[in-house]
Amino acid sequence: MGTAVLPLTGKRGSGSPLLALFPAAALLLFLAPVLAGLASTALAAFGYLPALGGTAPGLDPWRRLFAVPGLGASLGLTLRTGFLAAAVSLAAVLGLCATLHGSRLFRWLSRMLAPLLALPHAAAAIGLAFLIAPSGWVSRLLSPGLTGWQRPPDIAIVHDPFGLCLVLGLTLKEIPYLLFMAVAALEQIRVREQLAVCRTLGHGRAAAWLHVLIPQLYRQIRLPVYAVLAFSLSVVDVAVILAPTEPPPFSVLLFRLFTDRDLGLFFPASAGALLQLALTVAAIGVWRLGECAAGGLGRRLVCRGGARVPEGPAVSGFFGAVAGLPVLLSLGGALALALGSLSRSWFFPQALPSAWTLAHWMRHAPELLRPAGVTFAAALAAAAVGLFLVIGCLQNERVNGRNPAARTLWLLYTPLLVPQIAFLSGLQVLLVRLGLDGTWTALVGSHLLFVFPYLFLSLADPWRAFDLRYRTVALSLCGSRARSFLRVELPLMRRAVLFAFAVGFAVSANQYLPTLFAGAGRLTTLTVEAVTLASGNDPRVTGIYALAQAALPLAVFAAALALGARRRF
Amino acid sequence: MIAALRSLTVTAAVFAALRLAEAQGLPPTWEGILERARGQDVYWNAWAGDEPTNAFIAWVGRRVKETAGVNLVHVKLSLTAEAVSRVVAEKAAGRHEGGSIDLIWINGENFLAMKEQGLLFGPFTHRLPHFGLVDTAGKPSTVIDFTVPTEGYESPWRMARIVYVYDAARLPRPPRSIPAMLDWARANPGRITHPRIRNFLGSTFLKQALYELIDDPGRLVRPVGEEEFLARSAPLWRWYEELKPLLWRRGEQFPESGPAMRALLADGEIDIMISFNPNEATAGIARGILPPTVRTFVLERGTIGNTSFVAIPYNARHKEGALVVADFLLTPESQARAMHPEGMGNPTVLDLDRLAPEDRRRFAALPRGVATLSPEELGRALPEPHPSWMNRIVAEWERRYSR
Numbered sequence: 001m002g003t004a005v006l007p008l009t010g011k012r013g014s015g016s017p018l019l020a021l022f023p024a025a026a027l028l029l030f031l032a033p034v035l036a037g038l039a040s041t042a043l044a045a046f047g048y049l050p051a052l053g054g055t056a057p058g059l060d061p062w063r064r065l066f067a068v069p070g071l072g073a074s075l076g077l078t079l080r081t082g083f084l085a086a087a088v089s090l091a092a093v094l095g096l097c098a099t100l101h102g103s104r105l106f107r108w109l110s111r112m113l114a115p116l117l118a119l120p121h122a123a124a125a126i127g128l129a130f131l132i133a134p135s136g137w138v139s140r141l142l143s144p145g146l147t148g149w150q151r152p153p154d155i156a157i158v159h160d161p162f163g164l165c166l167v168l169g170l171t172l173k174e175i176p177y178l179l180f181m182a183v184a185a186l187e188q189i190r191v192r193e194q195l196a197v198c199r200t201l202g203h204g205r206a207a208a209w210l211h212v213l214i215p216q217l218y219r220q221i222r223l224p225v226y227a228v229l230a231f232s233l234s235v236v237d238v239a240v241i242l243a244p245t246e247p248p249p250f251s252v253l254l255f256r257l258f259t260d261r262d263l264g265l266f267f268p269a270s271a272g273a274l275l276q277l278a279l280t281v282a283a284i285g286v287w288r289l290g291e292c293a294a295g296g297l298g299r300r301l302v303c304r305g306g307a308r309v310p311e312g313p314a315v316s317g318f319f320g321a322v323a324g325l326p327v328l329l330s331l332g333g334a335l336a337l338a339l340g341s342l343s344r345s346w347f348f349p350q351a352l353p354s355a356w357t358l359a360h361w362m363r364h365a366p367e368l369l370r371p372a373g374v375t376f377a378a379a380l381a382a383a384a385v386g387l388f389l390v391i392g393c394l395q396n397e398r399v400n401g402r403n404p405a406a407r408t409l410w411l412l413y414t415p416l417l418v419p420q421i422a423f424l425s426g427l428q429v430l431l432v433r434l435g436l437d438g439t440w441t442a443l444v445g446s447h448l449l450f451v452f453p454y455l456f457l458s459l460a461d462p463w464r465a466f467d468l469r470y471r472t473v474a475l476s477l478c479g480s481r482a483r484s485f486l487r488v489e490l491p492l493m494r495r496a497v498l499f500a501f502a503v504g505f506a507v508s509a510n511q512y513l514p515t516l517f518a519g520a521g522r523l524t525t526l527t528v529e530a531v532t533l534a535s536g537n538d539p540r541v542t543g544i545y546a547l548a549q550a551a552l553p554l555a556v557f558a559a560a561l562a563l564g565a566r567r568r569f
Numbered sequence: 570m571i572a573a574l575r576s577l578t579v580t581a582a583v584f585a586a587l588r589l590a591e592a593q594g595l596p597p598t599w600e601g602i603l604e605r606a607r608g609q610d611v612y613w614n615a616w617a618g619d620e621p622t623n624a625f626i627a628w629v630g631r632r633v634k635e636t637a638g639v640n641l642v643h644v645k646l647s648l649t650a651e652a653v654s655r656v657v658a659e660k661a662a663g664r665h666e667g668g669s670i671d672l673i674w675i676n677g678e679n680f681l682a683m684k685e686q687g688l689l690f691g692p693f694t695h696r697l698p699h700f701g702l703v704d705t706a707g708k709p710s711t712v713i714d715f716t717v718p719t720e721g722y723e724s725p726w727r728m729a730r731i732v733y734v735y736d737a738a739r740l741p742r743p744p745r746s747i748p749a750m751l752d753w754a755r756a757n758p759g760r761i762t763h764p765r766i767r768n769f770l771g772s773t774f775l776k777q778a779l780y781e782l783i784d785d786p787g788r789l790v791r792p793v794g795e796e797e798f799l800a801r802s803a804p805l806w807r808w809y810e811e812l813k814p815l816l817w818r819r820g821e822q823f824p825e826s827g828p829a830m831r832a833l834l835a836d837g838e839i840d841i842m843i844s845f846n847p848n849e850a851t852a853g854i855a856r857g858i859l860p861p862t863v864r865t866f867v868l869e870r871g872t873i874g875n876t877s878f879v880a881i882p883y884n885a886r887h888k889e890g891a892l893v894v895a896d897f898l899l900t901p902e903s904q905a906r907a908m909h910p911e912g913m914g915n916p917t918v919l920d921l922d923r924l925a926p927e928d929r930r931r932f933a934a935l936p937r938g939v940a941t942l943s944p945e946e947l948g949r950a951l952p953e954p955h956p957s958w959m960n961r962i963v964a965e966w967e968r969r970y971s972r
Contacts, residue, residue, distance in 0.1 A: 051661035052686060070971035135836035151837040154759045159822050245765055245822055247971055256767060259650035261678040262960075263657065263686060345857030348836035355857070425654070432662035438669055516651065520669045521612055521644035535647040536618035537828030538858055 016399045016481065022392035023409055029389075030449055033427055034414055038277075040426030044270035052263055061267035065275065068257070068268065070247030075279070078250040081163040081170070081243070082233035082283065088167065089174035090225055092322045093182050097217065098209035099316035101191060109320070110183050112327045113176035114561070118506045118553035119330055122531055123546040125169045125241040127333020130340065130539070132165075133158045135348045137336040143349035152348050159244050166243040170235070172326045174228045178221065179323065181457070184496075185220035188465040189213060206309035211302050215295070222291075224457055227416045229287055230280045234419035237512055237531060250276060254421055273422035280417055334547070341543030360540040368526070368548050375509050375525040375552055378440070382447040383455070383504035387497065390455045394463040395485065398471075412456060415449040420513045428517040438520030446514035451504045458503050462496040495564040502560035506553035526552070593690070595888065599698055602889045607638035609890030613879075614652035615674035617645030618828055621852050621913045628906065633897050639890045644670070649679050656688045656882045668884030671891040675880045677715040677769070678956055680723055683880065690881040692721025696892060699899035700724065704920035709952065710876040711918050716790050716955040723878035726898040727907050727915035730847045730950060731777055731872035732942065734831075738862035740840045745869045747781040750841075751808060754815040760840040762817035762824060762833065766966045770827045773873070774843050775962050779805045780951055781870055789954035798961045806965070813970070835859050845875075847947060848914025851938025855911055864940045867947055874950025876918060901928035910938030 043049065047058045065071070100106040116124075131137050135152035143149040158165050191213060198208035218225075239249045247253060254276060257269035340346065341360060343353030393409060427446070431437040436445075466489070474488035475481070490497070515528050530545035596602050611633075617623055623643065630641035646652055652673050659668050675683070683689050694700045703725060705712045711725040712718065735743045744753040754761055763774035780786055782804040793801070813820035817839050824830040831849070833839045835858055846852070853859030879898065881891045897903055901924055904917040921929055937943065 049661065051657050069967040073971075135832075135838060154818060154838070156818055156822055161821065240825065245825060259648050259654065260767065261650060261653075261682060261769075263653065263682045266654075266657070343857070345860075347860055348838075425658070428655070428658045429662045432659050432664050435664075520655065521614060521642075521652075522669065524645070529645065532617050532645045532647040535616070535826060535828065536620060537826070537832050538620060538856070539832070540858075541620065 016396070019392060019396035020400050022389065022396045026389050026393055026452070027408065027411060029445075030412055030452060031414065033430065033445070034418065034423050034449065036430050037423030037425070037427035038418065040429055041270045041273050041422055044267055044426075045274045046271075047267060049266065049270075052266055054267060061271040064265075065268040065271040068253070068272075071250075071253070074247040074250045074253045077163050077244065077247070078233055078279070079283065081166050081249060082229060083287075084163075085167045085170035085174060085232040086225065086229040086287075089171045089178050089228060092171070092175050092319065093178040094214055094217070095315075095319040096179065096323045097182055097186065098206060098214065099311070099319045101186065101209075103316075105320055109323050109327070110179060113179050113323070115554055115557055116173065116176040116326055116330050117180060117503060118550070118557040119173070119334075120506075120510045120527060120530075120546075120549050120553070121173055121235070122237040122241065122512070122527070122534075123337075123550045124172050124330055124333065125238040126534065126542060126546050127337050128165075128169050128172060128329055129158045129241055130336040131329065131333045137332070137339070140349050141351050149349060156244075158242055161244050163243055163249070166239055166249070168329075169238050169242040170232050172329055174232070175323060175326050178224060178228060181221045181224040182217060184458075184461055185217055188220070188461065189216050204309065204311060206311035206315070210309050211298065215298065218291075220461060223410075223413065226284050226287070227413065227453075227457065229283060230417045233280050233283055234276060236421070250279070251419065251421075254419075258421060258425065270425075273419060273425075276419040277422050280419065284417070334550070337543040337546050339543075340539040341547065343540060346539070360544055364541065364544050368529075368544075371524050371526045371529045372548065372552065374443075374523050375527070378443050378447060378515075378523070378525065379505045379508035379552070379556075381440070381444045382451045382508040383501050385444065386448055386451040386455045386504050387501055389452060390459055390500070391463075391490075391497070393456070394459060398463070398466075398468075399481065409456070413453045416453050424513050424517045431518060431520075437518060438522035440523065442518040442520075443515065443523050446518040447508040447511050450511060450514065451507045454507045455500050455504045458500040459496060462493065466493065498560040498564045502553070502557045505556045509549070509553045593693075593888075595696070595892075599696065602696070602892055603637060606887070606889040606893040608640075609887040610640045610642060611671045611887050611890040611894050612642050612644050612669065613672040613674070613891075613894065614644040614646055614649075614655075614670050616647070616649055617643070618647065618826070619846075619913075620856065625907060625913050629894065629897060629903065632903070633894055636897070637893045639893050641894060649673065649675060653679055653683060653688070656683070656884070657686070659882075659884055660686075660688065665884050667886045668882050669886070670882050671885045671887045672879050672881055672894055674726075675723060675878055676875065677953070678959070680714055680719070680878065680880060681717050681956060683882075684717075684722055688883055689722045690883045690885060690888060691723075693881060693888075693892060693895075694719075694721040694724050697724060697896040697899060699896050702899060702901070702919045702923050704918065704923075707920060708874075708876070708918060708950075710874060710950070713952070714876065714878060715953045715959075719878070723880040724895040724899065725876045725878050725918040726895075727877045727904075727913065728874065728918055729845045729877055729915065730867075730874045730947060731773065732844055732847050732849065732865045732867055732947075733841055734834065734844055734850045734853075734859070734863055734865055734940075735841045736834065736837070736860060736862055737864045738860070739837070743841060743866045745866060747778045747808065747868065751812050751815075754812055757840065758815045759817050759819070761815075761842075762820075762830060762839055763843060764826050764830055765823040766963055768826050770830075770843060770845065771823065772959050772963050772966075773845065775805065775809065775966065776954060776959055777843070777868070777873055778808060779954070779958070779962070780873065781868065782808055786951070789958055790952055792955050792957045793961065794957075795961070798958070798965070802962070802965070805962075806969070831859065834863070846914070847916065848910055848938055848941050850940035851910050852912075852914055854940060855938075865942050867942065871949050871951045872947075873953055875953050877915075901925075901931055905931035905935065908932065908935055910936060910941055914938060914941060916944070 045061055047054050047056060047061055134155055134157055139152060194212055195205065195208050198212055234251045236251050236255050239252045243249050243252065254269055254272045257265045257272060339353060342356050344355030344357040346353035431442050436442040470492060471484060471489060474484035478484045478487060510527060512527050512531050515525050526549040530549045533545050534542045596605055615626060626643045633639040633641050652670055656670060703711050708728065744750045764771040766772055779802060783801055788801065824833060827844060830842050834842045850859060850863045850865045854861050854863060879895050881888055885891055904919050907913050907915050908917050921932055
């Protein structure tokens with residue numbers, strides 16, 4: 001019976017009706033809360049929120065939003081830093097691939113950058129500030145000996161008016177992420193063969209990458225690039241730590257409006273949330289136009305015989321250094337945080353703490369346990385449920401073909417493209433109404449909104465690149481779809497699945513606003529505690545919580561890498 | 570006749586109180602409240618950016634567990650507004666009872682905002698047995714929060730006072746008036762700053778200056794309109810216009826908060842900072858986050874004082890437990906603990922003359938911190954201006970300087 005002809009895809013008749021449910025279920029589960037949250041924010045944006053006395057709809061919230069002082073400068077800052085961070089990260093990753101792909105340095109860098117994916121944004125930003133601020137560790141190491149500074153210099157390195165420090169902080173996380181996505185995508189492009197063809201046609205390595213490989217690579221990582229752009233435009237926690245303060249980026253301005261003591265500002269804040277959404281969509285549109293322009297330019301160049309592209313050790317060394325910078329800065333920041341957490345007191349310009357103590361760790365360790373437990377359980381649950389759903393959706397594609405529901409799955413990226421604050425405050429009302437706030441369901445569910453799209457981004461390409469001949473053989477040997485899936489297909493995908501799981505875990509452990517809104521003070525995670533206690537600006541406490549916050553995702557990453565490396569065949 | 574009338578009034582008052590208690594759904598007696606509070610979880614939402622305060626709240630939790638069987642949970646906030654917006658969300662969702670917040674540490678504008686939106690439970694302070702010990706006459710800010718009468722909707726738990734912390738190693742004689750501060754800044758540019766204007770300490774910096782620069786400070790306790798504000802605050806803006814470019818980072822960037830500013834003082838980026846905690850310097854030295862050479866000063870013509878309160882949201886699930894905690898905060902034991910300079914070091918809200926001798930001794934026995942001023946040195950507290958002044962200062966600052 002094993003030799004009977006089993007349908008490989010739905011196009012040939014009976015598919016799997018069970019699997020066909022996955023995309024629809026996922027869409028309903030994830031889109032409904034986002035849309036409900038957005039709707040409630042939109043109502044408030046037009047003046048309707050009876051709980052705060054808003055019963056007369058109108059345009060007043062918008063008038064008040066546009067009257068907020070510094071709005072223009074704030075929007076300008078956001079667009080400048082957002083585009084710059086995304087462009088720099090993308091350029092660094094493409095440059096790195098083009099100049100170093102296949103080399104030992106490239107493999108080393110992509111291995112070193114993977115754990116950085118697990119590092120929480122806020123912790124990375126705090127570490128960076130610790131490192132490069134005028135009174136930071138680097139300045140302390142050089143002072144007063146080399147610099148002559150007895151006091152920190154009065155220069156705005158962190159919070160600089162142009163926003164360069166914010167851009168640097170964002171690239172710290174975005175370069176590893178894009179590189180990781182690019183490495184996965186490159187596995188499906190036959191790089192070596194295409195390079196060989198180009199070379200026989202007389203083109204250099206750099207020209208081959210620019211004209212032949214990068215266009216193919218870019219097409220595959222386009223969605224992650226959009227996610228990076230949207231993230232850069234709407235990030236709050238990193239911006240609070242690194243961006244200019246007067247005026248701040250628009251996302252921070254909005255957050256301030258939402259949390260102002262004047263509750264009436266909730267209305268213009270809601271209008272602002274919609275504006276932020278429009279801004280993100282418009283920015284992606286502009287980026288898309290840029291893609292077309294770049295594509296056109298590239299084609300014209302090719303017709304003229306290709307561009308003259310500089311190459312050589314200097315160029316590859318440059319890109320190696322650019323990609324190495326996040327590793328260096330993150331490690332340095334983590335080390336500075338660790339030193340800080342062990343210090344009794346540590347004032348400028350001492351290179352190291354003047355007195356050491358374990359007391360802070362001893363005092364905070366018991367308080368870390370409960371939030372650590374919640375973080376672990378929620379991230380485990382969110383990553384597991386997310387993985388189940390993502391694999392279901394992808395397997396549905398494999399078995400049933402790309403049916404209409406599967407083709408609308410891109411909608412699931414909405415939570416990454418919509419600024420969190422725009423729908424989370426509305427979602428909070430919904431959760432309260434359902435009596436779900438402060439429950440595990442709400443916590444894991446709200447994390448899933450963000451875990452799911454990242455899992456999908458991580459798994460979709462490897463899944464689609466799976467060599468279907470394995471499946472054909474497995475089906476004929478096992479005789480059932482389930483057995484073929486569990487015994488052959490899943491084990492073959494093990495490494496990608498484990499890595500995606502670790503990414504999902506890290507994304508969940510990283511969530512600040514969703515935890516705040518869904519946890520209702522009943523369930524709190526290390527990230528929430530870290531951000532909250534960072535408001536006290538005690539370097540020891542900040543260090544302890546930032547390190548504790550980073551430890552769990554890093555451990556899961558390490559475990560995933562170790563498990564993935566084990567041979568089973 | 571008069572006696573009869575008085576007893577009638579008393580009876581009526583008692584009945585009114587009982588009816589109110591009934592309307593609030595509370596047991597009529599304190600014993601009844603204690604009974605119901607036993608075993609309740611009380612979620613106290615409180616800003617968690619100050620380690621000594623967090624440690625104090627943890628201690629309160631242990632004590633109310635021992636004495637009243639109440640389980641106190643400190644829900645740590647980075648902004649009080651998080652709790653306010655949660656109550657708003659619950660109201661919007663129609664959860665008028667069984668709310669997730671039982672007690673909030675609240676002050677000034679947040680209190681006013683919640684009270685005006687009908688988000689608070691009360692009045693309740695008349696139910697607290699220890700409220701009678703509060704020095705409402707000598708410390709009027711215990712019942713008048715930013716000129717707004719509290720009307721029993723919030724209960725005081727500690728006193729706060731504007732002080733300036735400076736590093737005596739770098740600055741032997743700090744400027745003790747607002748004009749002197751400008752003179753000093755001219756000679757030492759970039760050595761002073763204040764938190765961003767929408768942080769309460771940022772606006773407080775200007776409010777304190779206004780007190781000294783306005784021709785009639787008595788005017789500050791009444792609401793102010795746009796026109797009058799501009800006329801009366803003109804000297805403030807003349808002063809600030811000159812000071813601003815002399816601030817840290819030329820007055821173009823500001824620290825996010827008070828604690829962020831404290832880090833600048835610790836590393837010698839600035840020499841003077843404003844604080845609302847009279848024990849800031851001593852506590853900072855003890856914790857190793859300020860150098861041992863920091864000291865405290867106040868302005869010769871006095872500084873603003875106010876009070877920290879706790880309030881109960883209108884939909885709190887465990888109001889009885891919240892009342893028990895609010896009352897415990899007013900006990901001499903708790904107040905003396907709060908005043909210990911190695912802990913929070915906040916002056917008490919109580920009238921010491923009303924305490925039993927053994928309770929008074931708790932306070933007499935307290936050491937004074939190395940960098941904390943004595944009550945005589947602190948001098949008299951100025952009342953907080955009406956919130957409209959603060960709001961207009963913020964709006965005018967943003968109009969002038971936010972581009």
